[in-house]
Amino acid sequence: MLKAMAWILVFMGVVVSGVELQQMVDGDGDNVVFGFVLATFFLGSGILLLRRIARRQRLRGAGDQAAADLPLDARIFRMAQQSAGRITAVEVSAAIGVPFETASEALASLEERRACQLLITDDGVSVYRFPEFETASSKRDLMELADES
Numbered sequence: 001m002l003k004a005m006a007w008i009l010v011f012m013g014v015v016v017s018g019v020e021l022q023q024m025v026d027g028d029g030d031n032v033v034f035g036f037v038l039a040t041f042f043l044g045s046g047i048l049l050l051r052r053i054a055r056r057q058r059l060r061g062a063g064d065q066a067a068a069d070l071p072l073d074a075r076i077f078r079m080a081q082q083s084a085g086r087i088t089a090v091e092v093s094a095a096i097g098v099p100f101e102t103a104s105e106a107l108a109s110l111e112e113r114r115a116c117q118l119l120i121t122d123d124g125v126s127v128y129r130f131p132e133f134e135t136a137s138s139k140r141d142l143m144e145l146a147d148e149s
Contacts, residue, residue, distance in 0.1 A: 003053055009046030013039045072098065073104050073115075079132070080116070085134035086127050 008132045034083035070078070075096050078088050092103035107128045110116050 006046045006049035006053065009042050013043030013046060016042060073110065076106060080130040081133040085130040088125060088127055
């Protein structure tokens with residue numbers, strides 16, 4: 001949508017410039033200065049908007065590529081941090097774009113290395129808990145559960 005608007009501004013700037021040039025050639029150039037100022041505004045706005053869009057896409061692409069270059073463990077840690085310390089293999093698979101089996105194996109490996117803990121919900125869902133990334137309220141909830149036992 002924004003890109004289309006930028007191209008419309010550029011197009012309008014070209015059209016207004018053409019009209020003003022034609023008026024100068026025909027000798028009807030009473031408001032030529034205003035017309036060229038308007039054309040410059042349209043062209044400049046459109047070009048600046050296109051450059052901003054291109055810059056944003058380059059930055060977004062660089063960030064995506066940098067995240068994809070990280071090892072799977074690091075991407076899982078980043079995801080756990082964004083998810084308040086609790087994630088499932090299905091969530092990892094969907095967010096990172098790896099097969100479910102790969103996500104399950106990676107989480108099991110992290111559990112074996114004591115980077116996280118496996119919790120099984122009443123519904124049988126395996127949830128991996130990363131205590132370092134939990135929020136204060138989720139840590140407090142867990143302590144209350146431990147006190148009840």
